[in-house]
Amino acid sequence: xxxxxxxxxxxxxxxxxxxxxxxxxxxxxxxxxxxxxxxxxxxxxxxxxxxxxxxxxxxxxxxxxxxxxxxxxxxxxxxxxxxxxxxxxxxxx
Amino acid sequence: xxxxxxxxxxxxxxxxxxxxxxxxxxxxxxxxxxxxxxxxxxxxxxxxxxxxxxxxxxxxxxxxxxxxxxxxxxxxxxxxxxxxxxxxxxxxxxxxxxxxxxxxxxxxxxxxxxxxxxxxxxxxxxxxxxxxxxxxxxxxxxxxxxxxxxxxxxxxxxxxxxxxxxxxxxxxxxxxxxxxxxxxxxxxxxxxxxxxxxxxxxxxxxxxxxxxxxxxxxxxxxxxxxxxxxxxxxxxxxxxxxxxxxxxxxxxxxxxxxxxxxxxxxxxxxxxxxxxxxxxxxxxxxxxxxxxxxxxxxxxxxxxxxxxxxxxxxxxxxxxxxxxxxxxxxxxxxxxxxxxxxxxxxxxxxxxxxxxxxxxxxxxxxxxxxxxxxxxxxxxxxxxxxxxxxxxxxxxxxxxxxxxxxxxxxxxxxxxxxxxxxxxxxxxxxxxxxxxxxxxxxxxxxxxxxxxxxxxxxxxxxxxxxxxxxxxxxxxxxxxxxxxxxxxxxxxxxxxxxxxxxxxxxxxxxxxxxxxxxxxxxxxxxxxxxxxxxxxxxxxxxxxxxxxxxxxxxxxxxxxxxxxxxxxxxxxxxxxxxx
Numbered sequence: 001x002x003x004x005x006x007x008x009x010x011x012x013x014x015x016x017x018x019x020x021x022x023x024x025x026x027x028x029x030x031x032x033x034x035x036x037x038x039x040x041x042x043x044x045x046x047x048x049x050x051x052x053x054x055x056x057x058x059x060x061x062x063x064x065x066x067x068x069x070x071x072x073x074x075x076x077x078x079x080x081x082x083x084x085x086x087x088x089x090x091x092x093x
Numbered sequence: 094x095x096x097x098x099x100x101x102x103x104x105x106x107x108x109x110x111x112x113x114x115x116x117x118x119x120x121x122x123x124x125x126x127x128x129x130x131x132x133x134x135x136x137x138x139x140x141x142x143x144x145x146x147x148x149x150x151x152x153x154x155x156x157x158x159x160x161x162x163x164x165x166x167x168x169x170x171x172x173x174x175x176x177x178x179x180x181x182x183x184x185x186x187x188x189x190x191x192x193x194x195x196x197x198x199x200x201x202x203x204x205x206x207x208x209x210x211x212x213x214x215x216x217x218x219x220x221x222x223x224x225x226x227x228x229x230x231x232x233x234x235x236x237x238x239x240x241x242x243x244x245x246x247x248x249x250x251x252x253x254x255x256x257x258x259x260x261x262x263x264x265x266x267x268x269x270x271x272x273x274x275x276x277x278x279x280x281x282x283x284x285x286x287x288x289x290x291x292x293x294x295x296x297x298x299x300x301x302x303x304x305x306x307x308x309x310x311x312x313x314x315x316x317x318x319x320x321x322x323x324x325x326x327x328x329x330x331x332x333x334x335x336x337x338x339x340x341x342x343x344x345x346x347x348x349x350x351x352x353x354x355x356x357x358x359x360x361x362x363x364x365x366x367x368x369x370x371x372x373x374x375x376x377x378x379x380x381x382x383x384x385x386x387x388x389x390x391x392x393x394x395x396x397x398x399x400x401x402x403x404x405x406x407x408x409x410x411x412x413x414x415x416x417x418x419x420x421x422x423x424x425x426x427x428x429x430x431x432x433x434x435x436x437x438x439x440x441x442x443x444x445x446x447x448x449x450x451x452x453x454x455x456x457x458x459x460x461x462x463x464x465x466x467x468x469x470x471x472x473x474x475x476x477x478x479x480x481x482x483x484x485x486x487x488x489x490x491x492x493x494x495x496x497x498x499x500x501x502x503x504x505x506x507x508x509x510x511x512x513x514x515x516x517x518x519x520x521x522x523x524x525x526x527x528x529x530x531x532x533x534x535x536x537x538x539x540x541x542x543x544x545x546x547x548x549x550x551x552x553x554x555x556x557x558x559x560x561x562x563x564x565x566x567x568x569x570x571x572x573x574x575x576x577x578x579x580x581x582x583x584x585x586x587x588x589x590x591x592x593x594x595x596x597x598x599x600x601x602x603x604x605x606x607x608x609x610x611x612x613x614x615x616x617x618x619x620x621x622x623x624x625x626x627x628x629x630x631x632x633x634x635x636x637x638x639x640x641x642x643x644x645x646x647x648x649x650x651x652x653x654x655x656x657x658x659x660x661x662x663x664x665x666x667x668x669x670x671x672x
Contacts, residue, residue, distance in 0.1 A: 042170070045244065046224070048152075049170045055163050055249040062324050063253075066331045 148244045151283040152316040153258055153275055155250075155323040156535070158658060163323050165258050166276065166368075169247035172227025172240050174219040176208060181237025184208035190235055194226040195219035208237075221245060248368035254326050255368045256381040257319075257360050257480070257533060262371070273379045275533060277481045279317050282537055286314070315539035320356040320532065325349060328653050329359040332646045333628070337363045340633030340642055346383050346512055349650070352520035352616055352625040355529035355549055357478075384476075384483045387509035388629065391595030391639070392447045393519065393614045394505030396564050398455050399444060400522050401467035403560035407458045410563050413437050414454045423497040427453050430594070430638075444567040444591065445575050453500035464499050465491045470555050471518040471528070472510050477551075478531045486510045505595055506604075516614070516627040522564050523589070523616040523625050526556030562620070565589050569619040576640070581648055585662035588651055589622075590615030592639040597632060608632050611639035613647050617655075618663040624654050 071077070123131070153166040174191055181187060188204045199207065199218050207216045220243065222230070231240035246261045246269075259274020271280035329347050337345040346362040362382045366374045402408045418434035420427050429435075429448050443451030456464055472486040487509040490498040501507040510518075513531055521528050532549045539545060568589035573582045576590060593612035596604035611633055616625035628643045636642055654660065 042242070045168060045170045048167060049247075052164055052167045052169060052247055052249050055167075056251075058163065059250045059253060059323060059327070062327050063331075066324075066327045 147242060148246075148269060149285040150246065150261065150269075151285070151314060151540075153279075153283070154316065154318045155254075155321045155326070156318060157324070158322055162318060164249050165254060165319065165321070165323075166246060166248050168244045169221070170242070170244050171224060172222040172230075173217055173243040174222065174227075174230065175215050175217045175239045175241060177214050177237045177239060178208050178210050178212075178216065179214055179237075181208050183236075187235050187238050190230065190233055191219055191238065194230050195222055215239075250323065251369055252365050252367045253323065253330065254321055254360065255365050256362055256378070256383075257321065258368065260368060260371060260379065274381060274480060275317065275319065278479050279534065279537075281313065282315055282317060284314070312539060312541055315537050315541075315545075317534050318536040318538060318544075320351075320358060320535050321360070322358050324657065325654070326359040326361065329650065330361045330363070330365075332649060333361050333363045336628075336630050336633075336642060336646050340630060340636055342630040342634070343632040344382065345628075345630040347626065347628045347646075347650075348383060348512060348516050349624055349626050349654075350516055350520060350531060352523040352622050353529065355517070355520070355531045356535065357531055357533050358624070360533070380482060381480055383512045384478055384480050385511070387484055387487055387511050388610055388612075388631070389506050389509050389595045389598065390515055390612045390629070391505040391593035391610060392449075392452075393515070393591050393593035393612045393627075394503065395444060395447065395452045396522050396568055396591050396614075397468075397471060397518055398452050398459075398464075398503040399440065399567065400526075400556050400560050400564040401464065402455045402459045403563050404526070404556045405459055405463050405467075407460075407463075408440055408455060410440050410567070413439050414451060416442075416448060416450050416454075418450065420450055420453060422453065422500050423495045425497045427497070427500055441567045441570060444564070445571050447592065449504045452503040456499045456503035457496065461494075461496070461499055464502070467555070468502065468508070470553070471521070472508070472514050476511075476513050476517050476531050478513055479533050483513070484511045486514055505593055512627060512629060515612075516625060519614050519627065520616075520625050521555050522561050522568075523622045524561070525558040526554055526561040528553040528555050565619050568615075572615070576644060577648075581644065583651070583655075584665040586617055586651075586655060586660070587619035587664050588615060588617040589619040590647065592643070594637065594639045609637060611642045613639050613643035615647055615651065617651060618660070621663065623658070623660060626650055 148168070150168060152164055152168075154162040155165045156162060174195060176187065184205055187208070188201060191204075195218075204218060207218065210216065222240075227240050230238070248255070248258065250258075255274075257274050259276035259278075260272050261269050261276050262272050264270050264272055270284060271277040276283065329349060333345045333347045336342070344363060347359070348357060349359040350357045360381075360383055364378060366378050403410070415437050416429070416435035418429055418432055427449055429446075429450050435442065435446065435448065438451075440451075440455070442448065443455065459467075468488065468491055472488060475483045475485065477483075490502055490507045498507055517528060517531050530549045530551050532547070534547060536547060537545045568591055569587050572588045572590045573579065576582075576592075581588075591614055593610075593614070595610040595612070596606065597608040597610055598604055610629065610631055612627070612629040614625070614627050616622040626647060628646055630639075630642055633642050
């Protein structure tokens with residue numbers, strides 16, 4: 001029967017080395033993750049801000065249409081209005 | 094051996110005493126010598142960007158008629174400019190570069206004075222730079238000039254629904270939070286407790302596994318979705334502003350609500366303010382007068398008096414009374430608006446001709462106890478609307494034994510109500526007798542991805558459906574035959590309405606004879622209403638009756654809503670020719 005000799009010091013040193021590499025790897029992953037998250041989040045924020053600009057334009061156009069005096073623009077009041085049953089397209093009901 | 098032990102103890106004690114002395118010395122310098130400087134630093138902290146990351150906050154959305162969400166309040170992103178006086182070499186050149194891109198910055202003198210403060214390392218000099226401007230300035234690499242990322246609250250609608258949406262600002266502490274409107278009421282939902290972007294994922298994983306699985310923050314924080322329809326809101330604001338300007342009123346307001354659910358579709362008061370330019374706003378405009386202020390509404394109270402009496406069974410639509418034009422109650426004289434007698438007439442004429450003597454007669458038939466019971470149920474509690482600082486109705490006259498107080502309350506004088514309470518009470522006439530809960534927010538979109546629909550179904554029946562229907566018929570006849578001498582009729586759509594003109598109270602008691610509060614309420618289709626509209630204008634000049642100031646606005650809104658929502662006809666022929 002052969003006598004196996006376990007070099008305890010070498011094993012410990014090897015384990016510490018592996019753990020050190022893993023630890024450094026984890027730090028790198030965490031830093032990359034944080035950087036990507038910040039980047040993506042800022043990208044989302046930028047997109048939301050761009051949408052807000054479009055929404056500002058939409059609301060301004062609604063206000064402009066509401067404020068328009070169509071009689072002053074040369075349009076005439078309709079001589080007749082026809083009411084027909086139509087399917088409601090609202091979100092209320 | 095013992096002596097050696099003692100000497101070691103002494104050594105340790107000496108070190109401890111020395112350490113304590115050092116700490117005391119440090120405390121002395123911190124608190125006594127530099128105490129004032131640190132206090133000043135704390136005071137200045139509100140002007141510096143927080144070290145915990147960028148400002149973040151949930152959004153508030155309008156809901157278009159097709160369900161599309163439009164931002165009412167969101168975040169804008171850009172840059173701020175700060176200077177470091179210690180490293181700044183050429184303040185004049187820095188000022189020129191900054192003012193070339195920043196629309197709002199310090200004055201030249203203030204900038205130079207700031208740059209001269211060599212003891213400081215961070216002074217903000219310009220905010221809200223666009224992405225392009227910020228990056229252009231940063232690329233110049235001016236010594237002592239820092240360009241930093243910044244988020245801020247932005248309202249795409251500007252003044253649209255400003256008093257309802259509310260504002261965000263620094264309150265008691267150093268953090269931005271909602272101060273008025275929905276921003277304040279839903280502050281816990283909209284505010285963000287910290288910036289999770291900067292959290293170490295692995296540290297979080299090992300320190301608090303539970304938080305990763307079920308994050309309490311994600312179940313609380315989110316965006317809010319309102320029931321406000323932006324195009325209807327714009328229309329209402331435009332109409333109310335025109336009324337206020339045309340008659341030089343002190344203030345005006347309006348609410349459009351779904352009478353069966355209490356969902357508020359538009360809500361506005363004039364004057365208002367631009368939420369993106371708060372620097373010069375009158376602070377008195379920041380509240381919401383539609384839920385905070387009370388008014389004596391006048392004759393739009395008559396439908397409620399009538400419905401109460403019909404519900405109690407003390408009158409029927411066929412009941413008649415002898416209208417003498419004026420009556421004297423408890424030594425006080427109550428007269429019709431034109432002082433004319435009508436003789437023996439049925440109940441409907443009280444609504445059609447807006448007769449004060451008739452309303453007083455109905456209140457007398459109802460009796461003080463029942464009158465008090467009905468009106469306390471209608472106005473005795475707050476509506477529970479999701480806005481802060483809701484006001485109480487002033488109903489003290491209904492605790493008095495004098496009949497004259499009940500008679501005047503029957504036509505809307507002597508008791509004061511908030512507009513939101515008034516529209517809720519009148520919605521009970523419209524919807525068949527049920528008090529609904531007015532509300533502005535329909536759902537919360539949580540950060541967890543779940544949309545939580547809010548429950549606003551707490552309702553109370555106050556009138557029988559029959560009593561409400563009979564009053565609705567009277568109000569519909571008023572539009573068909575009386576409003577604009579019958580020209581307001583829409584042959585294909587039943588519309589119920591009532592005007593109100595109240596005398597304004599004097600500060601020392603009594604009423605002005607030449608100052609009025611005009612109100613107008615209406616709903617349609619009369620017998621299955623989708624919208625109820627309440628309008629008012631306070632102290633309009635050179636005009637006496639609400640039928641002169643608000644009927645055009647009301648009818649404009651009715652026609653707009655019919656067209657915009659494609660409300661199908663509920664009666665009559667299919668074609669009409671306007672006069």
